Amino acid sequence: MGLFILRRTLGFVLTLLAVSVVVFAVMNVLPGDPALTILGLDATDDALAALRAELGLDRPVLMRYFAWVRDALGGDFGMSHSFRVPVAGLIGERLPMTVSLAVAGMVLTVCLALSLGIGAAANHGRPGDWGVMFISQLGIAVPAFWLAILLVLLFAVKLRWLPPGGFAGWSDPVAAIRSLVLPTIALALVQSAVLARVTRSSALEVMRLDYVRTARATGLPRHRVLWRHVLPNALVPIVTIVGMQFAALVTGTIVIENVFYLPGLGRLIFQSIANRDLPTVQALVMLFAAIVVTANFIVDLLYVWIDPRLKARA
C-alpha cells in the first residue's frame, strides 16, 4: 500500500510537470499578444512595449518558464496579465462556485442514477424499466446547454421560481443555493442518464447470481436485497464511470456557466485563453489536471474498498 501511494504521488507530480510544459509551450506558440489584447486597436507602440515590460513579457520564454516553476513551487502562481491581481486569489474567489456546482451536480447525478438504475433493474422488463430506459436515452441525446435553456425558460422566465442566472457568492446562502439549483439540475440530468444505464445493467448482471437468489430465499425484504446485496457488488463499473464523469462534470461546468452566466472557473479559463493570460491559464489547467488525477486516484482507492480481494494484490 505504501509503495502504491508513493508511485501514485510521483505520477501526480510528473503529470503536473508535463502539463505545465505543454501549456507554456502551446500558449507561446499560439498567435496572440496579451498586451495588444489589453490595450486594443488604438494602442501606440511605446504603450504596448511598456505594458509588455510591466508584464515581464520582454524576457525570453525559457527564463519565464523557469521563473514560473520556481515561484509556483513556493506557492506563488504569479499575477494575472489581464486582471492584474494574483492568480491564486483570482482562482480562489471563483473556486467555491465551481466546486459547489460540481459537487452538487455529482451528488444529484449519483442519487438519481442509482435510484433510477436500481429501480429499473428491479422492474426489469416492466413499464418502470422501459420508462427509465426511455428517459435516460432522451437524457443522453439532449445537450446540457439546451436542457439548461429550457429549464431557464420554464422556472425563471415563466414560473419565476428561480433566478435565470448569476451567482453573488456564499455570503447570502439562500440566494447562493437558489442560484445553483437550475445549473445543478442541468448538469446532473444528462450525466445521470449515462450512469443510470450503467447501474441498471451492472445490477441486472449481479441479480442473476446465485447468492442473490439465496439472499432472497432467506426471506429478506426486496429493497434490502437490492441495496445491501446487489448494489455493493455492482459498484465497480459504476465507480469507474463516476470517476470519469467527475472530470466531465468539471469541464461541463464551462458550458453551464455560460448559459447561467455564473462567475466560475470555466468562464475564467475561457476568458483567459482569449486574453492570452498565460499565468491564469497555466494555473487553471494545472488545477483541472490535479482534479482529474486526484479523482482517478480516489477511484482506485474506492476499488480497494469495494472489492476486498484487491487489497491483497495492492
Added chain:
Amino acid sequence: MARFNALPILSVSLLALTLGAGAALASGQIVIGLQQEPTTLDPTADATASIDGMLTHNVFESLTTVDESGAVLPALATGWTVSDDGLTYTFTLASGVTFHDGTTFDSADVVFSFDRAMADDSVNPSKGIFAPIASVTAPDAATVQITLSKKDAFFLFNMAQGDASIVAPESADTNTTKPVGTGPFRYDAWTRGDRLILVRNPDYRDAGDVSLGRVEFRFIADAAAATAAMMAGEIDAFPGFPAPELLTQFQADPRFNVVVGSTEGEVILAMNNAKPPFDNIEVRRAVSTAIDRDALIDGAMYGQAVPIGSFYPPHGPAYVDLTGVYPHDADKARAMFDAEGLTGTTMTLRVPPFPYAMRSGEIIQAQLADAGIDARLENVEWGFWLDEVYKKKNYDMTVIAHTSPNDLGNFARGPDYFYGYSDAEYDALWTRIREEADPEVRTALLQDAQRYLTDQAVHGFLFQLPRLGVYRAGVEGFWQSSPVLFQPLKDVSVN
C-alpha cells in the same frame, strides 16, 4: 411483485428553495446588463469597452465631457479659453470637488493624471490622443494650462474620454481593482465575472440632480441568457443588446422599450492594401461593386443597421451619403475582376469571433462568389486576429468594426497599420482636418476625406454598427446613439 423502491434516496427536495423569487426593483435602483465583462476597472490602463461603459463620467470624470450629439461640454473644467494661435488651452477647474476617498481635487491632480498618461512607461490605451501635448502646468490650484505642439481640432473632444480621466496620486495605482474618481457615483463592490455595484456619491457637486441611488451592472455574455434575464425581470436595461435577431420578441412585449440607435463603429470589409491583388485600386473597386449592402444588413443584422459608403458615422455632423458610388452589380464586378485576370482566384477572408463579423463574412463570401471570386472564410479567435491580422498583417480581407470616434485618421497611420494603406495626399488632408479650428471649414474637409476614401475604395464600407437598447418600461435617460464609449447615468431614472 416488485415495487419502485428507489425514492428514499431522493428525499432532499431542492425545490423547497424556490419560494419567493424574482424581486422587482424599486425606483432609484437599476440593474443594467452588459455583455462584456471588465478585466480591470481602470479606463486609463485597459481598452476594454465595458470599463468606459460603466465607469467613465460615472465614477471617473475628465476635464470635459460630451453629450449624445458629440458636442463638448464642461466637466471637471467649468470653462476654458484657447489662445489665438490655437495652441494654449487654459482650463478653470470646478471648486470644492473631492475624490471618493475624501482627498481634495485640484490642479495638481490634473497635472499628475496627464504626466502619468504621457510618461515613457505609460500603458494608456489611447496614448496617441496625448501626443500633441507639449506641456501641462498648474499656474494655481484652480487653473490648468495645456500647451500643444501642434493644433488639434479634436483635443477637447478627446479630453472627454475615459483615457483622459482625472485620477489622484493617492489612488491611481489601485484603480484597477478599486476605482476612485470624482464622479456622481462611487464604486461599491465588484464580484468578478458576475456584477459590479455603484452607489450615489452624496458629495457630488450636483448630487441633487442624480436620480439613481444604486446601480448594479450584471455581466451576461450569452445572448440567449441575456434575453432570459430580461424576460425574467432580473435586468432593467440592456443598452448594448448583443443579438438583433432577438429584438422582435421585445418589440412585441409592452413591458419593454426597444431603442435602435447608432454607435461610432464603422463596419468595414478591410482589404490588405499593401498586398496584391488589393494594392490595385480597380480590384478594390470591383470588391465594392460586388457587395450588396442591403442584403448584407438584412442577413447579418436582421435589418437593424444603416449602410455606409465611407468611413464616417451617418449620425455625425459632417456625414455625406456615398452609398451610391459603387452600386451593387455582380455582373459588372465579375467583368472588373475578369479585366484584372482575377476570376476564379482564391483569397482568404479572416473574420474575428463577433456575430456581426461572422455573419457578414458568410454573406460577403457568397456575394464575392457571385462575382467569380472564391473567398475562403476563416473564423479566427480574437487573440489570433489581433496577432495575425492586425499586428502581422497576414491576411487578404477581414471584417471589423472601428468603434473609436473621429477615426478617419486611421487611414493616415501609414503602411505599418494593418490597412497597408499609405497615401501622402490623404495624410496631408488629415493633417489639415486636425489643425483646422473653423468648424465649417473642418466639416467641409471631413467630407472631402470621406469622398477621397470612397473614391480610392480603400476598403469595402459596409454599415454602421447599431446600438440596440432594450429597456424596461419606465427606464428613462439612456442615450439612443452613442458618440463615445461611455454612458453617463447621472440623467437616468427609473419610474
